[in-house]
Amino acid sequence: MTEPGDLLPVHPGDLLPVSGPAAPPRANGELVFAAPWESRTFGLTLALHERGLFAWSSFQEKLIEAIARWEADRPRAAGSETPVEYPYYRCWQQALEALLADLGLCAPTDLDDRARTLAERAHGHDH
Amino acid sequence: MSHDPSDPALRTEALEALLTERGVVEAPAIDRLIAYYEEQVGPMNGARVVARAWSDPAYRARLLTDGRSAIAELGFEGPQSEHLVVVENAPGVHNVVVCTLCSCYPWPVLGLPPSWYKDPAYRSRIVREPRAVLAEMGLALDEATEIRVWDSSAEVRYLVLPERPAGSEGLAEDALAGLVSRDAMIGVARIPPP
Known part of the structure; x- marks a missing residue:
């Protein structure tokens, strides 16, 4: 993944309608993201890249490392030969966290502390 | 939560x-x-590229020579298309795309990859035993057909230009685009006759 230029095409007129009768099949029945946090992590990564904070290839290196780590230590369900579901966006998240730590933009301890604070929110405020 | x-x-x-x-x-x-x-963004972008290539031989030639510039002609650009190589299926030659290390994929023309594309099983097996994996995915290729597996990387992403199906001769470009599936542009499916 080299240095992308503009993330968004500037020719919206060239895009086909995304809904309605003229819309071609697009996602082929598959959701792009399985959970809201997956799309958030994806969007956050792109937004940070768009701000010029890192080269996409730097993120990709971290992603490859995170995936390789998971595959080397592939967990299996207890007593079963069936591998647990591949946590692609967990790997993505780990890659982003590692990259931001390297760049000095977010220390792992800061992130752990904030996640713990959020986890301890009074019930009913955890949305 | x-x-x-x-x-x-x-x-x-x-x-x-x-x-x-x-x-x-x-x-x-x-x-x-x-x-x-x-x-x-999604496979409808790539479908337009394929339909144009089927309809316009000069565009097809440009697409096969410089994929990035050719898709930019249709307004498609962005990350993961900087070095887009379009590989063309032909009688006896079938192309299929993978990213063995992570999930590189030509976003501007196909959107984000389906989960099976990112799955470790597909990523390792399609390289070792492409014919068997394609058959499991519903694409049976005879032994005489050469299968070319393209491994995406930081440097290069691939898009498969599928064979135009028989019976589509009279169709206009918009109708052709409606025939083209995401899976055909990854190379794990063929496009059936209309």
């Missing part, structure tokens, strides 16, 4: 909050990018 601080949703929320407070990122930029990739 879980109360476990290692819960990925909590970590995502925590990371976004910290970066927002530090002025590094703004929520509307994230919202816009998510909406763009959920709604505006």
Whole structure:
């Protein structure tokens, strides 16, 4: 993944309608993201890249490392030969966290502390 | 929501909050990018590229020579298309695309990859035993057909130009685009006759 230029095409007129009768099949029945946090992590990564904070290839290196780590230590369900579901966006998240730590933009301890604070929110405020 | 601080949703929320407070990122930029990739980009872009290539021999030649410039002619550009190589199926030659190390994929023409494309099983097996994997995915190729497996990387992403199906001769470009599936452009399916 080299240095992308503009993330968004500037020719919206060239895009086909995304809904309605003229819309071609697009996602082929598959959701792009399985959970809201997956799309958030994806969007956050792109937004940070768009701000010029890192080269996409730097993120990709971290992603490859995170995936390789998971595959080397592939967990299996207890007593079963069936591998647990591949946590692609967990790997993505780990890659982003590692990259931001390297760049000095977010220390792992800061992130752990904030996640713990959020986890301890009074019930009913955890949305 | 879980109360476990290692819960990925909590970590995502925590990371976004910290970066927002530090002025590094703004929520509307994230919202816009998510909406763009959920709604505006997808295989319909690649389908237009394929339909144009089927309809216009000069465009097809440009596409096979310089994929990035040719898709930019139709307004498709962005990350992961900087070095787009288009590989053409022909009688006796079938192309299929993988990213063995992670998930490189030509976003501007196909959107984000389906989960099976990212799956470790597909990524390792399609290289070792492409004929068997394609057959499992519903694409039976005879032994005489050469299968070329293209491994995407930081440097190069691939798009398969499928064979135009028999019986589509009279169709206009828009109708042709409607025939083209995502899976055919990854190389794990053929396009059936209309």
